[in-house]
Amino acid sequence: MAIAEELYAYSGGVNELLARYGVKFGIYKNGEFHEQLFPFDIIPRIINHDEFAQLERGLKQRVFALNEFLKDIYSDGKIISDGVIAEEFIYSGTGWLAQCAGVSPPKGIYSHISGIDLVQAKNGTWYILEDNLRIPSGASYPMIARELGRKSLPPEFFEKHHVEDNRNYAELLSRTMNYVNTGGLSVILTPGRFNAAYFEHSYFAELTGAHLVTCEDLVVEDENLYFKDYSGKKEKIGAIYRRISDEYLDPVNFNSQSLIGVPHIFDIYRKGNVAIINSPGNGAADDKGIYYFVPAMIKYYLHEEPILNNAPTYLPYYEDDMKYILANFDNLVLKDVAEAGGYGVIFGNKLSSSEKEKFIAMLKAEPRRFIAQEVIDFQDIEIFEGSSQVPRKADLRAFVLMSDEPVVWKSGLTRFSRNPDSFIVNSSQGGGFKDTWIMTEEK
Amino acid sequence: MMHRLRYIYQMRLNFEEPVREHHFKLRCFPSSDERQKIFNEHIKIYPVHFSNAEKDSFGNLCIYGTANQMHDHFAVNVDGEAEINSEGKVPAALNKIGMFKYETNLTRAGNSIREFHRSFEPMNYMTGYERAIYMMNELYEEFLYTPGITGILTSAEEAFTLRRGVCQDYAHILLALCRLERIPCRYTAGMIPGEGATHAWTEIFDAGAWRAIDPTHNRECDDTYIKISSGRDAQDCAINQGVFYGGGRQTQEVKVIVHEILPQS
Amino acid sequence: MDYDGGKINMSILSRENSERLFWLGRYSERVYTGLRSIIGSYAKNFSLDETNPESAVFSLARAYDNAIVLRDEIGSETFSYIQLAVYEINKAKKSLTPLIHLQKVIDNIAAFCGMADDSIEDEHARGIIKLGKRIERVDLYSRMNANVEDIRREIRRLIYRLPKTGLRYDAETLERLIMLANDDSLKRPEIVKEVEGLIKFLE
Numbered sequence: 001m002a003i004a005e006e007l008y009a010y011s012g013g014v015n016e017l018l019a020r021y022g023v024k025f026g027i028y029k030n031g032e033f034h035e036q037l038f039p040f041d042i043i044p045r046i047i048n049h050d051e052f053a054q055l056e057r058g059l060k061q062r063v064f065a066l067n068e069f070l071k072d073i074y075s076d077g078k079i080i081s082d083g084v085i086a087e088e089f090i091y092s093g094t095g096w097l098a099q100c101a102g103v104s105p106p107k108g109i110y111s112h113i114s115g116i117d118l119v120q121a122k123n124g125t126w127y128i129l130e131d132n133l134r135i136p137s138g139a140s141y142p143m144i145a146r147e148l149g150r151k152s153l154p155p156e157f158f159e160k161h162h163v164e165d166n167r168n169y170a171e172l173l174s175r176t177m178n179y180v181n182t183g184g185l186s187v188i189l190t191p192g193r194f195n196a197a198y199f200e201h202s203y204f205a206e207l208t209g210a211h212l213v214t215c216e217d218l219v220v221e222d223e224n225l226y227f228k229d230y231s232g233k234k235e236k237i238g239a240i241y242r243r244i245s246d247e248y249l250d251p252v253n254f255n256s257q258s259l260i261g262v263p264h265i266f267d268i269y270r271k272g273n274v275a276i277i278n279s280p281g282n283g284a285a286d287d288k289g290i291y292y293f294v295p296a297m298i299k300y301y302l303h304e305e306p307i308l309n310n311a312p313t314y315l316p317y318y319e320d321d322m323k324y325i326l327a328n329f330d331n332l333v334l335k336d337v338a339e340a341g342g343y344g345v346i347f348g349n350k351l352s353s354s355e356k357e358k359f360i361a362m363l364k365a366e367p368r369r370f371i372a373q374e375v376i377d378f379q380d381i382e383i384f385e386g387s388s389q390v391p392r393k394a395d396l397r398a399f400v401l402m403s404d405e406p407v408v409w410k411s412g413l414t415r416f417s418r419n420p421d422s423f424i425v426n427s428s429q430g431g432g433f434k435d436t437w438i439m440t441e442e443k
Numbered sequence: 444m445m446h447r448l449r450y451i452y453q454m455r456l457n458f459e460e461p462v463r464e465h466h467f468k469l470r471c472f473p474s475s476d477e478r479q480k481i482f483n484e485h486i487k488i489y490p491v492h493f494s495n496a497e498k499d500s501f502g503n504l505c506i507y508g509t510a511n512q513m514h515d516h517f518a519v520n521v522d523g524e525a526e527i528n529s530e531g532k533v534p535a536a537l538n539k540i541g542m543f544k545y546e547t548n549l550t551r552a553g554n555s556i557r558e559f560h561r562s563f564e565p566m567n568y569m570t571g572y573e574r575a576i577y578m579m580n581e582l583y584e585e586f587l588y589t590p591g592i593t594g595i596l597t598s599a600e601e602a603f604t605l606r607r608g609v610c611q612d613y614a615h616i617l618l619a620l621c622r623l624e625r626i627p628c629r630y631t632a633g634m635i636p637g638e639g640a641t642h643a644w645t646e647i648f649d650a651g652a653w654r655a656i657d658p659t660h661n662r663e664c665d666d667t668y669i670k671i672s673s674g675r676d677a678q679d680c681a682i683n684q685g686v687f688y689g690g691g692r693q694t695q696e697v698k699v700i701v702h703e704i705l706p707q708s
Numbered sequence: 709m710d711y712d713g714g715k716i717n718m719s720i721l722s723r724e725n726s727e728r729l730f731w732l733g734r735y736s737e738r739v740y741t742g743l744r745s746i747i748g749s750y751a752k753n754f755s756l757d758e759t760n761p762e763s764a765v766f767s768l769a770r771a772y773d774n775a776i777v778l779r780d781e782i783g784s785e786t787f788s789y790i791q792l793a794v795y796e797i798n799k800a801k802k803s804l805t806p807l808i809h810l811q812k813v814i815d816n817i818a819a820f821c822g823m824a825d826d827s828i829e830d831e832h833a834r835g836i837i838k839l840g841k842r843i844e845r846v847d848l849y850s851r852m853n854a855n856v857e858d859i860r861r862e863i864r865r866l867i868y869r870l871p872k873t874g875l876r877y878d879a880e881t882l883e884r885l886i887m888l889a890n891d892d893s894l895k896r897p898e899i900v901k902e903v904e905g906l907i908k909f910l911e
Contacts, residue, residue, distance in 0.1 A: 021784050022776065022791045077538040092545040098675060101500040101542075193777050205780030212780040217722040220466075221509070222493060230726035231874055232910060251686045252468040252507065263466030263686055267507050270497070 003161070004043045004382060004389060010152050011042040011384060017148040023141065026196045033194050039432030040145055041383040045396065045414040049439045055118070055126060055398065056408045058308030061298060063114045063400040066131060066285045068301040070110035073284060074100050084300050085293045086317065088368060093290065094338055095134070095283025097246060099253060103270050105279040106180040112277040113176065113241075114400045115139075115413075118308075120379045127311045127376055129395060131294070133278060133286040135243050138413035138433075139399050140200035143169050143207075145435045146411070164438040166411030170207035172401045177210065177239045179403035180275035184238030185227060187211045189218070191244045191260060201243050210241065220264035225274045239275040240265075246280045288337040288371050289315065312374040316367035325363070325372045329356065332372045333423075334363070345424065347375070378423070383416055383432070392416045393423050396436060412436040446666050450634055451700040452521040452641070454683065459691035461513040467685040468507040470499070470672050471641075472521055473633070478531035478655075479670060484523030490514050501679055503672035519683075524704065527666040532652035540627040540648050542675060549676040550618040550630075553600035559585065560623050571626035572649035575656065576663075578620045583661035586613065595677060610643040611677050613658040617645050618676065631655060632680040633670040636701045641682065646673060669701065721833055723910050725781055726875065728774040729833055730907065732782075733840020735771035736790070739764050740817045741848050743810055755810070756801050765797050768813070781833050782824060789820035835873040839907075842866040846903045850896040859899070863889040866903070876908045 024035040047055070072079050073090055080087045090096055115136025117129040146166050150158065158165070177186040188210050190201040205212035211227060218237070219226050226234040242249065248258045253266040269276050284290070292313050295306040314321035314332075325332060329348040336344030351359060363370055380391030394416035399409040414434040415425035425431040452471055469488070475481045486506070488494065494508025510517065546552065552560065563581060566574050589607035599619040602612035614630050621628040627648035635642045644664060646653040653673075655664035672680040721729075742764050746755055755764040768790075775782065775790040793816035800809035821841070828834040846862045863885065870877055885902045888895055 019795070020788045020792055022779075022787060077541065080541060081538050087541045088545060091542045096542070098542055098679065099500050101539075103500065193773075198776075199779075202777070202779035203784070206784060211720070211722075213722060214724065216724060223495065227720065228723065229720045230723040230910065233720065235720055252466050252684045256681075256684050256686065264468075264507060264509070267468070267495070267497070 003046075004384075007042045007044075007153075008384065008387065010149075013152040014042055014145065014148055015040055017152060018145065021144065021148070022199065023144055024199050026194060026198055038141060039418065040141075041416065041432055041434050042149075043382050043384065043389070044435045044437040045381060045394065045412075046437045046439065049441050052410070052438045054307065058126075058306070059116055059398055059400050059408050060406045061302065061304065061307050062116065062128070062131070062294065063111060063402065063406045065294065065298040065301050066114070066133065067108075067110050067402065069297050070279075070282055070285050071104070071108055072301075074103065074110075074281060079297065079300055082300070084296050085290075088317070089287065089289040089293070090284055092368065093284060093287040095281070095285070095287050095290075097281035097284070099266065100279075100281035104272075105269075106182055106272060106275040109180055109402050110279040110282040111285070112180065112279070112402050113173070114402075115397045116400060118396045118398060119311075119376055119394075120396075122377045122379050124379070125309065127309050128291075128294075129311060130288065130291060131286045132397070134245060134283045135278065136397070136399070137197040137200050137243075138397050138415075139169050139409065140197075140203045141433050142166060142411050142413050142435045144203065145433070149435065158437075161437075162440045164410040164440055166409065166436075166438075169399070169409055169411070170204065172407055172409060173204060173241075174208045174210070176401045176403050177208070177241055177275075177277060180277065181238035182273060182275055184224075184236035184274075185211060186239040186241070187213045187218075187227060187237055189213055189215070189240050189242040189244060189262075191215075191248070195243065197243065204241075215244075215260045215262050218262045218265070220262060220268055223268050223271060223273055225262070225265060225268060237274060239277060241277040246283065249276075249280060288335055289317075289368065292371060311376055314372045316363055316370055316372065321372075322363075322367065326360065329360070331375060333375050334359070334370050334372050337369060337371060347423075375423075381414070381416060381434070383418075383434075390420070392418065392420065393425060394434070395425050410438040446527065447704045448525045448527070448636065448667065448669060448701055449704050450521075450523060450525060450669055451698070452519070452634065452671075453696075453698040454519045455696045456517040456683075456685075457694045457696070458515050458517075458689070459693065460689050461515045462687040462690040463511065463513050465510040465514065465517060465685060465687035466508075467510070467517070467683060468505055468681075469519060469683050470503050470505050470632075470680060471519060471682045472504045472506065473523065473525060473669050473671050474504045476531075476670075477533045477652075478529070479525050479527045482524040482526070484521065487518075487520040489518045501672070501674045503674070503680070517685075525669045527668065529655075529664060529666040529668075532654075533646075534652050535627075535648055537651075543627040543629045543648070544622060544625045546619060546622050547676045547678070549596075549598050549678060550615050550622060551598065551600060552619040552623050553604075555604045556600055556616065556619050557623070559603065560620055566624065570649065571621075571624075572647050572654060574624065575617070575621050575626055575628065575645075575647040579617055579656055579658045579661060582613065582617055582620065582658055586616070588613075588659065610659040614643045614645050615676060617656075617658045621645075621647065629653070629673045630676045630680055631670055631673040632677070632682065633668055633672075634699050634701050635669070636667050636703065638698070638700050640697050641671065641699055642668075643677065643680075644668065667701075667703075721781070721830070721836075721874075725778060726832075726836055727909050728778055729781065729836040730840040730875070730909075732771055732774040732778060732790075733837035733842075734844040735767045735774065736817050736820060736837075737841040737844035738767040738848065739771060739793070740814060740821075741845065742767065743814050745852065756797070756806065764810075764813070765801070768793055768797055781828070781830070782837075783827055786820060786823040786827055789816045789823060792816045793820070831872070832874045835869065836875060839866075839869050839873050839875065842869050843903055843906065847900055850899045850903075853896065856894050859894060859896070860889055863899070870906075876910070877906050878908055881906050 079085050111133045115132040118126050120126050188205045225237040247255045248261050250266040251258045251261045252263045298306045316322045332348045334346045378393045381394040382389040383392050397413040401407050414436045415431050417425045490510045492509045492511040496506045499505050587607050593602050593608040599615035602608040603616050629646045631644050644657040646655050674680045757763045779787050793813045796809045796812040800806040849859045
C-alpha cells in the first residue's frame with residue numbers, strides 16, 4: 001500500500017506523541033495495576049465512501065432495533081408474547097435488570113452510545129461480531145491518534161487524502177448528553193484512575209467540558225442528583241455518562257456490598273429526574289445469546305431486512321442447532337455468553353480429544369451458556385513490524401451515538417492482534433490499534 | 444366470614460459507633476390488593492432527613508431516604524389492620540410473569556436439588572399449581588425446620604444440601620424446584636399470627652392469578668397471611684437495604700406481632 | 709479541540725480535585741527546587757531512590773499521580789509536561805550521565821508551570837496549583853536554611869496568593885506566619901509548622 005510507505009516515516013513521531021500525552025490503558029497483572037501504552041500502528045484501516053455508507057445504514061438500523069427491543073422488554077414484552085424471541089435469553093441473561101421493568105428513561109433512549117464490533121471477511125463482506133451497549137470504550141484512541149497525526153504529518157495531509165474528519169466525536173457525545181439532559185450539568189462518572197479506560201474518561205471530559213466526577217463527588221438530595229463543589233456548594237446534574245456498571249451504580253438498589261456507587265441515584269432515575277447514559281439494564285440487549293435474535297428483531301420492529309449480517313451463529317439451546325454444532329464442532333468457535341474481552345472463546349479445532357469430550361459434556365449440561373459461530377476468514381490487515389509490513393487479524397468497533405436520531409461516527413477503533421496466529425484483538429490481551437479512515441465522496 | 448388482623452412490625456438497628464449519611468430503602472409495608480385490604484396504617488421512621496415513597500418494579504411499596512445527622516440507632520415502626528380474603532385473586536398479566544420462571548442466584552438448582560427433583564414422579568396431567576403442591580409435599584418430608592443454621596444470603600442449593608433451614612430456605616428451594624419446570628412462581632415476604640419475625644412463602648401462577656402456598660407449613664395460605672412484598676427471591680424483597688459511614692458493629696432487632704381483632708358485638 | 713488553545717471551561721471544582729491541584733503544585737515545586745539545589749552536587753543517587761520519600765523521583769511520582777487524574781482540569785497539554793518529566797527521570801535512573809536527564813526534568817517542570825499558568829482558564833484551579841507551589845517553596849526554603857530575604861519574599865508571595873483560590877485558610881495561623889516573617893530572628897522550624905497548617909480542606 002503506497003500510503004503505508006508514505007506514513008512509515010511518521011510512525012515514530014506519532015508514537016512519541018502518544019506517549020507524551022499519556023495515551024494508556026490500565027491492566028492488572030498478578031494483582032498489580034500497571035499503565036501501558038496502547039501500541040499504535042500507523043497504517044490506517046481505510047473504508048471507502050460507498051462501503052461506509054452501507055455500514056452506516058446497517059448500524060443505524062441495528063441500533064434503532066436494539067433500542068426498540070429494550071423499550072419493549074421493559075414494558076409490554078410484545079416480542080416475547082409474539083414468540084419472536086425465547087424469553088429465557090432475556091430473563092436468565094446477566095444484563096436483565098428486573099428493577100427497570102416499567103421504568104422509561106428520558107426520551108426513551110436506552111443505548112445512547114453503542115460500540116458495534118464488526119469484521120470483514122476475505123470476500124469483502126462485513127459481519128457483526130458483537131454488540132456492546134453497556135459501557136463500550138475505545139473511541140478516544142482513534143480520536144487522539146488523529147489529533148496527534150495532524151500535528152506530525154505534513155499540513156493538509158488528511159484533506160489531500162480525502163479522509164473524513166473524525167474530530168467531532170466530542171461534539172457528538174455532548175449532543176447525546178444534552179439531548180437527554182433533564183436540566184443541570186452533564187458529567188462523566190469514572191470509577192477512578194485504576195480503571196482500564198481511565199484515559200478515555202478523562203480525555204472525554206477534557207474535550208466535552210463535562211465534569212469528570214467520582215461517586216464521592218455526588219449526592220442525591222430532594223429527589224435530585226447534585227455535584228458537591230469544594231466550597232460546599234451543590235450543583236444539579238441533569239445527565240450522567242457513567243463508566244461504571246449497573247451493579248455498582250447504587251448500593252441501596254443493587255449490590256449493597258458495593259463500596260462505590262451513588263445511593264438513591266436509581267430511585268430518582270425512575271422518577272425521570274436524571275438521565276443515566278447508557279441506561280441501566282440495557283445489557284439485556286447485548287448478551288451474546290440475544291445477538292442471535294437481532295436479525296429477527298430488525299424484521300419485527302422495523303419490517304425491514306437486516307442490512308448487515310450476523311456471523312452465522314448457532315444456539316445449542318435449540319435442538320437442531322445443537323446437532324449442527326456437534327457435527328461441525330471443529331469448524332466452529334464457541335463463546336461463553338457471560339464472558340467478555342476475548343475471554344471464554346474456544347476454537348473447536350484447538351481442543352484435544354479429551355478436552356473436546358469434556359467441553360461437549362458441559363455444553364449439553366448448560367446449553368444456554370454458549371453460542372457457536374462459524375469461524376470467519378477475516379481479511380487480514382497490514383501492520384508494520386519494524387519496517388516491513390505483515391498481515392494480522394483485525395476487527396472494527398464502530399460507534400453509534402443516539403440523540404434525536406442515531407449517528408454513526410465517521411471513524412472507529414480498529415484493533416489488531418500482534419500475534420500472527422491469533423484472532424483475539426483485545427487490548428487486555430496484547431492487541432494494538434489503528435486509526436480508521438472513512439473516505440469522503442471525492443476520489 | 445372475614446377475619447380482621449392487627450399487625451405491628453418493628454425493626455431497630457443499633458450501631459456500636461454513631462453513623463452519618465445513612466441512606467436506606469425499606470420494604471416493610473403491607474399494601475392493599477385483591478387479596479388483602481389494609482386499614483389505619485401508621486409508619487414511623489427515625490431518624491429521617493428526607494424520605495419518599497414509591498412502588499418498585501414488583502409493585503412493592505418502598506420508602507427510601509437519608510438520615511444525615513449522627514445517630515446510634517435507626518428504627519422503623521409500622522402498625523395497622525388487615526382484612527384478607529384468601530380467595531381473592533391477585534391478577535398477573537401473562538407478559539409480566541416471564542421473569543418468575545427462571546432461576547436467580549439464590550434459587551439456582553445445583554446437583555442436590557436436581558437429584559431430588561429427578562426422584563419425583565413425572566408430571567402427568569397436572570396444572571403448574573397442582574405440581575407445585577406436589578413438590579411442596581415432597582420438600583416438607585425431606586427438609587427439617589431448624590433455625591440458626593442458614594442466613595439471609597444462603598442459597599436454595601446450600602440450604603437443601605444441609606436439609607435444614609427456615610422459611611426463607613423452604614421458599615427458595617420450592618422456587619428452585621418450580622423453576623426447573625418453568626412454573627412461574629415468586630417469593631413472598633409477610634407476617635402471620637403470633638409474635639416473632641417476618642415469614643416467607645411462595646406464590647404460584649395459576650389461571651391468570653397468583654396463589655399463595657406456604658412450604659414451611661405445607662399448606663395453602665389462608666386468610667391470616669399478611670403479605671408485605673414479593674419478587675423473584677428474598678433479595679428482591681429485602682426489608683432494609685442501607686449504606687452509611689461509620690458504625691462499627693451493628694445489631695438488628697425485629698419484632699412482629701399479629702393477632703386477630705375479635706368482631707365487636 | 710486544539711490543545712494549544714487550552715480549551716478548558718471549568719466553573720466548579722470537586723473537593724478531591726481541589727486537593728489534588730494543591731498537591732500537584734506542591735510536589736512539582738518540590739521536584740523543581742529539590743533538583744535545582746542538587747545539580748552540580750553529588751546527590752543524584754539520593755534524588756533517584758524511589759523508596760526515599762524525600763527523593764525527587766518519589767515527589768515526581770506523586771505529582772504524576774495527581775496530574776493523571778486532573779487531565780480534564782489542567783488539559784492534556786499541561787499534563788504532558790509531567791508525563792515527559794517522568795520519562796526523563798526514568799532515563800536518568802539508567803543513564804551514565806543522569807544530570808543531563810535531570811536538567812530535562814527541571815525544564816519540563818518549568819514548562820509545566822508556564823503552561824498551567826497560561827492555559828488553565830479556571831481562575832481557582834490555576835490559583836490552587838500556584839498556592840501549592842508557594843506553600844512548598846516557603847516550606848522548602850525554611851527547611852533548606854535559605855537566607856532570610858529569600859524566605860521573607862516567598863512568604864509575601866504566598867500571602868498575596870492566598871485569597872485567590874476559594875480554599876479556606878486559618879486566619880490565626882496566617883497572623884502568626886506574618887509575625888514570624890517580621891521577626892528579626894527568623895524562626896525557621898516554626899515557619900514550617902505554621903505554613904503546613906495554613907490550608908483547611910473541607911471534610
